[in-house]
Amino acid sequence: MIEARGLTCGYDSSFFLKDINLKVKNGEIMGIIGPNGSGKTTFLRAMTRILKPRSGTISFRERDIWTIKLEELAKMIAVVSQRSETAMMSVEEYVLLGRIPHHKRLQLIENKRDMDIARRSMELTGTLKIKDHLIDEISGGERQLALIARALTQEPDLLLLDEPTTHLDISHQVMVLNLIKRLNSELGLTVIMVLHDLNLASEYCHRLILLNEGRVRKIGSPEEVIDYRIIEEVYKTLVVVKNNPVSSRPHVFVVSEEKNLRPKIEE
Amino acid sequence: MTGNKRIFIGSMILVLLLFVAGSHSAEARPERIVSLGPSLTEELYMLGAQDSLVGCTTYCRVPSDKKNIEKVGTVVEVNLEKIVSLKPDLVLATSLTDLRAIEKMKLLGINVIVFPTAKDFTELCGQVLQLGRLVGREKDAQELVSETKEKVAAIISKKGDRPPRTVFVQIGTKPLFAASKDSFINSVVEFAGGTNIVSGSRSGIYSREKVIKEDPDVIIIATMGLVGRSEKRAWEEYKTLKAVKESSIYIVDPYKFCGPTPGNFVSALEETVRMLRIKDE
Amino acid sequence: MNKKLTKWFLWVGLLIAGLVAVSLFSLSVGSAAIPIKKAAGILMGSGSGTEHTILFNIRLPRIILGLAIGGALSLAGVILQGIFRNPLVEPYTLGISGGAALGVSLHILLKLNNLTGLAGYPLAGSIGSLLVIILLYGLSAKKGILKMQGLLLTGVMISFISSSLIMLVMAISRTQDLHGIIFWIMGSLEEPSWTLIKIMLSISVVGLFLSYFYQKDLNALILGDEEALHLGVDVERAKKGLLILACVLTGCSVSLAGIIGFVGLVVPHVTRMFIGKDHRILLITSYLLGGTFLILCDTLARTIIAPMELPVGVITGIFGGSLFVYALTRKRVFVGGGS
Numbered sequence A: 001m002i003e004a005r006g007l008t009c010g011y012d013s014s015f016f017l018k019d020i021n022l023k024v025k026n027g028e029i030m031g032i033i034g035p036n037g038s039g040k041t042t043f044l045r046a047m048t049r050i051l052k053p054r055s056g057t058i059s060f061r062e063r064d065i066w067t068i069k070l071e072e073l074a075k076m077i078a079v080v081s082q083r084s085e086t087a088m089m090s091v092e093e094y095v096l097l098g099r100i101p102h103h104k105r106l107q108l109i110e111n112k113r114d115m116d117i118a119r120r121s122m123e124l125t126g127t128l129k130i131k132d133h134l135i136d137e138i139s140g141g142e143r144q145l146a147l148i149a150r151a152l153t154q155e156p157d158l159l160l161l162d163e164p165t166t167h168l169d170i171s172h173q174v175m176v177l178n179l180i181k182r183l184n185s186e187l188g189l190t191v192i193m194v195l196h197d198l199n200l201a202s203e204y205c206h207r208l209i210l211l212n213e214g215r216v217r218k219i220g221s222p223e224e225v226i227d228y229r230i231i232e233e234v235y236k237t238l239v240v241v242k243n244n245p246v247s248s249r250p251h252v253f254v255v256s257e258e259k260n261l262r263p264k265i266e267e
Numbered sequence B: 001m002t003g004n005k006r007i008f009i010g011s012m013i014l015v016l017l018l019f020v021a022g023s024h025s026a027e028a029r030p031e032r033i034v035s036l037g038p039s040l041t042e043e044l045y046m047l048g049a050q051d052s053l054v055g056c057t058t059y060c061r062v063p064s065d066k067k068n069i070e071k072v073g074t075v076v077e078v079n080l081e082k083i084v085s086l087k088p089d090l091v092l093a094t095s096l097t098d099l100r101a102i103e104k105m106k107l108l109g110i111n112v113i114v115f116p117t118a119k120d121f122t123e124l125c126g127q128v129l130q131l132g133r134l135v136g137r138e139k140d141a142q143e144l145v146s147e148t149k150e151k152v153a154a155i156i157s158k159k160g161d162r163p164p165r166t167v168f169v170q171i172g173t174k175p176l177f178a179a180s181k182d183s184f185i186n187s188v189v190e191f192a193g194g195t196n197i198v199s200g201s202r203s204g205i206y207s208r209e210k211v212i213k214e215d216p217d218v219i220i221i222a223t224m225g226l227v228g229r230s231e232k233r234a235w236e237e238y239k240t241l242k243a244v245k246e247s248s249i250y251i252v253d254p255y256k257f258c259g260p261t262p263g264n265f266v267s268a269l270e271e272t273v274r275m276l277r278i279k280d281e
Numbered sequence C: 001m002n003k004k005l006t007k008w009f010l011w012v013g014l015l016i017a018g019l020v021a022v023s024l025f026s027l028s029v030g031s032a033a034i035p036i037k038k039a040a041g042i043l044m045g046s047g048s049g050t051e052h053t054i055l056f057n058i059r060l061p062r063i064i065l066g067l068a069i070g071g072a073l074s075l076a077g078v079i080l081q082g083i084f085r086n087p088l089v090e091p092y093t094l095g096i097s098g099g100a101a102l103g104v105s106l107h108i109l110l111k112l113n114n115l116t117g118l119a120g121y122p123l124a125g126s127i128g129s130l131l132v133i134i135l136l137y138g139l140s141a142k143k144g145i146l147k148m149q150g151l152l153l154t155g156v157m158i159s160f161i162s163s164s165l166i167m168l169v170m171a172i173s174r175t176q177d178l179h180g181i182i183f184w185i186m187g188s189l190e191e192p193s194w195t196l197i198k199i200m201l202s203i204s205v206v207g208l209f210l211s212y213f214y215q216k217d218l219n220a221l222i223l224g225d226e227e228a229l230h231l232g233v234d235v236e237r238a239k240k241g242l243l244i245l246a247c248v249l250t251g252c253s254v255s256l257a258g259i260i261g262f263v264g265l266v267v268p269h270v271t272r273m274f275i276g277k278d279h280r281i282l283l284i285t286s287y288l289l290g291g292t293f294l295i296l297c298d299t300l301a302r303t304i305i306a307p308m309e310l311p312v313g314v315i316t317g318i319f320g321g322s323l324f325v326y327a328l329t330r331k332r333v334f335v336g337g338g339s
Helices: A039-045 A072-074 A091-102 A112-125 A140-153 A170-187 A199-205 A228-237 B003-022 B036-045 B082-087 B099-107 B123-134 B138-159 B184-189 B210-212 B228-236 B252-260 B260-275 C002-028 C036-044 C051-084 C095-107 C113-140 C148-172 C175-186 C194-221 C224-228 C235-259 C261-277 C277-302 C312-329 C332-338
Strands: A003-009 A015-023 A028-033 A054-059 A077-079 A157-164 A190-194 A207-212 A215-222 A240-244 A251-254 B033-035 B053-056 B092-093 B112-115 B165-170 B194-196 B219-223 B250-251
Touching: A003 A039, A015 A039, A015 A157, A015 A207, A015 A215, A028 A039, A028 A170, A028 A199, A039 A072, A039 A157, A039 A190, A072 A077, A072 A091, A072 B082, A077 A140, A077 C224, A091 A112, A091 A140, A140 A157, A140 A170, A140 C036, A170 A199, A190 C312, A199 A251, A199 C036, A207 A228, A207 B210, A207 C175, A215 A228, A215 A240, A215 A251, A228 A240, A240 C002, B036 B053, B036 B092, B036 B123, B036 B260, B053 B099, B082 B099, B082 C051, B082 C312, B092 B123, B099 B112, B099 C051, B112 B123, B112 C235, B123 B138, B123 B184, B123 B210, B123 B260, B138 B184, B165 B210, B165 B252, B184 B252, B194 C175, B219 B228, B219 B260, C002 C036, C002 C051, C002 C277, C036 C051, C051 C194, C051 C235, C051 C261, C051 C277, C095 C113, C095 C175, C113 C148, C148 C175, C194 C224, C194 C235, C194 C261, C194 C277, C261 C277, C277 C312
Parallel strands: A028 A190, A028 A207, A077 A157, A157 A190, B033 B053, B033 B092, B092 B112, B165 B194, B165 B219, B219 B250
Antiparallel strands: A003 A015, A003 A054, A207 A215, A240 A251
16 A cells, blocks of 8 residues: 655754665554654654655555645545644534545535544544534543544545554553554554554554664564564663463563563674 | 817916916905914914914914814824815915825815925025915015014124024934924024034934034024923033033023924024023123 | 534624624714714715715725725734744734835835825835845745744844834934824824725735635644645645735735734734634634724724824724733633634
């Protein structure tokens, strides 16, 4: 569905993503992981056309995203970003903003279809009951759900999420990620998300891409990527990896200093 | 071509009519005059045209028994609808009147005549004569002018020949603002036998340093409001100034010195001649 | 959704009714007392000389110009606050008014009035503001991307520079010319030329219409530049278009009526408090409220100490400012009722 080929990009002075190659298939949940400053968000921003590649391409369904009209792109790719500014408006109004790419230039009022889609998005995300609340007065978890509802209202085929679980407590983390999983399995939505938490990434993603210092360290299934040697090398931290007894996905356990029994690994 | 000719003939007739009207001044007297300048109002009184005055500014000094004269705003901001509702046949404006208001009155078909602030005595006399013609009192105007000229001549001859004195006239403070070449006061000073040290400058903003360097014999302070005394004290700090040594710093009535009317000119001239007198004369 | 539409229609209807009421009030009061019954009669056509002239040639032009300029300034305020997402931005922040004022001051200093006649001031003002717009654009558009923060700072600096230059002009101009500059800067809705009034009204109505081509973009920009991009808005293009629109509206208003402060800052805020952030309704309601507000202020300015007139900026400042502070203290109420 979306493919990065030899992608190199970055900001004016500082940091570059170097030579990233990644192909995300239809219906997949892809997690982007890596330490702070490894280029996770940069990669996501390159996929949303905020950063222009220095070299290489990102193509969506075999078309370079920079040749697609922005409005058309917004009907196919929706983004849930950390950078959204809140405004004094109701959840419903906020969710309806997702219909903007579908509106004509002088369309002044939402039609029935717009309303139906917004309503369904709110139902799916469980935000219908708070639709009249103000967006900057609801809790962080609810706001994250409202953001996702707005993205869904764009009727996208691909959903990009930038750390959807940060600042959320464990119940809301699980609520948000369960929702994403459900959207993926029920609506067939392809998902790419940046995740900080390796365990959540392992638990919810089909495949992971581990970035380190702007380069791809490993792409593969959680079992392949969440390997203690790779994690210790990239994060420069001692860890233990064990499988989750329920899902049998690999989980990472940190080792605090005084219980440091394992010898240092030298490569 | 014929159109042009018609306009030409039309204007000829108009000129003739005006001429005829002008010679029979009694018939051309405007009956409803609005004056937008205190000096103009005063001159109307001097010409005996006060009964035709129906509107003036809040700054104009009119006798309190004249209740039927309406106020139509200040010198700069005039109330158009008040003027229109007075149905004037002549509006006398000054160069301080809002240009947009003048344009508007002209568009509404009101006869507006602008009198720029008179810069010197000659211009003042010319304006009095023009005003006299406009209000149909040319004879009164001529009398007023010749009378004023006589008074001026009398003052000057009484003063006799005196060595020229240098003068600095302050009309504003912060920034120091002086009466320059184009001002009415400058004309008064020159008639009184003084030389204005600022007469070379175009703008009125002047440096205090320059005043001290030029060291005028007399300093005249004609500022609005109550700052005159503190300004006088400020000048007295400079002990080396001739004007300070001879105690020739005077505070004068700004309305008399800045309002260009024949009466003001005569009394301002008298006062200035007194001020320019050498002390031990 | 019909509920929303009904609400919007209600607001627009209410504001139009308010505009008409204020206009009628403004028509019927003044130092020349014309009773409202008589005024209505004159409006219907039974006109007699003087009163007819006062209503149609003195009061009416000011009302129309008040609508045009109040609307244009408020619209420019909504647009600029929208693209900068900064509540303190107003049409004069970008130095456009400074440019216009400088143009007019130079015009007075150089005595070009004899050359240009009646349209001289507006012409000089437009040229001044246009030069500032070009300068702003040239300084801030780097590689085709407008640097918004840079633009704002450049604008503020241009304001300072031009106000210093105006002071310079005032210092070297003759006493007689000084008051012309000062009065122009104070702002006034007195405009003798019907043609210019009609031009201004057309510009401001066309501006309102054009702004609706950008309503989507303005709504998306509430969420920030990146989010707007995610919603399919070509952010740079939209901002350029909107910026030019706001500049033209401001430049024309300033050139014709001088500097009338506060309208472009306060009206968008007050409207937003009552009506919310949705630009589909905000654009038209701000325009209407701005026009009504300026007509009301002008009416007060010319009647409060009649027969003298106050500069209209005095009233917009005092009246608008206190209204705004009052509204701010009651903000919670509006928030609760707004959703």
